[in-house]
Amino acid sequence: xxxxxxxxxxxxxxxxxxxxxxxxxxxxxxxxxxxxxxxxxxxxxxxxxxxxxxxxxxxxxxxxxxxxxxxxxxxxxxxxxxxxxxxxxxxxxxxxxxxxxxxxxxxxxxxxxxxxxxxxxxxxxxxxxxxxxxxxxxxxxxxxxxxxxxxxxxxxxxxxxxxxxxxxxxxxxxxxxxxxxxxxxxxx
Numbered sequence: 001x002x003x004x005x006x007x008x009x010x011x012x013x014x015x016x017x018x019x020x021x022x023x024x025x026x027x028x029x030x031x032x033x034x035x036x037x038x039x040x041x042x043x044x045x046x047x048x049x050x051x052x053x054x055x056x057x058x059x060x061x062x063x064x065x066x067x068x069x070x071x072x073x074x075x076x077x078x079x080x081x082x083x084x085x086x087x088x089x090x091x092x093x094x095x096x097x098x099x100x101x102x103x104x105x106x107x108x109x110x111x112x113x114x115x116x117x118x119x120x121x122x123x124x125x126x127x128x129x130x131x132x133x134x135x136x137x138x139x140x141x142x143x144x145x146x147x148x149x150x151x152x153x154x155x156x157x158x159x160x161x162x163x164x165x166x167x168x169x170x171x172x173x174x175x176x177x178x179x180x181x182x183x184x185x186x187x188x
Contacts, residue, residue: 044164047161047164048166050090050098051098052168054086054100054157055157055159056157058157062105069151069153072105075104081099084101085100085102086100087100088100098160100158100160102155105153108153108154109151109152110150110152112148113128113149114144114145115144118146128147128177148177150176151177151178152174153175154171154172155174157170
């Protein structure tokens with residue numbers, strides 16, 4: 001009788017051990033999958049941040065000159081691939097990692113500056129005057145249009161990561177004072 005009870009106990013121990021082994025294996029696999037998912041999330045965020053940085057870099061380059069409204073389809077100096085494209089090799093291996101394309105800037109709003117709104121203490125405003133004697137701001141002074149306009153532009157750059165096949169678009173507004181002769185041709 002003792003022999004039969006011992007045999008039954010050793011069988012139960014084996015079953016309990018197998019169940020525990022299955023549970024530990026499931027726990028290990030779940031931990032591995034969670035770690036893998038976390039690494040993918042971090043990698044995706046890094047790709048997104050690199051795309052945003054590339055787009056902002058191209059927008060800053062385009063905004064630093066007036067080429068974006070003078071020649072909107074050729075706003076970047078020394079483009080890669082096609083006009084209005086910039087290529088980035090992030091890790092220095094000679095392979096293009098990100099290609100950023102700049103969309104043509106869109107004129108959103110234009111307001112011609114009145115002569116009496118000019119500040120003749122500013123070089124930029126003096127260049128906008130229409131032969132006035134500098135009496136702007138004085139009651140009764142010339143209230144006609146100056147030779148400058150305040151314009152608001154919408155610029156957009158899209159970056160595509162060549163490895164991850166991800167895409168990020170950054171849209172930015174730009175306010176710029178320009179000559180009214182330029183506005184008439186570029187802001188329609």
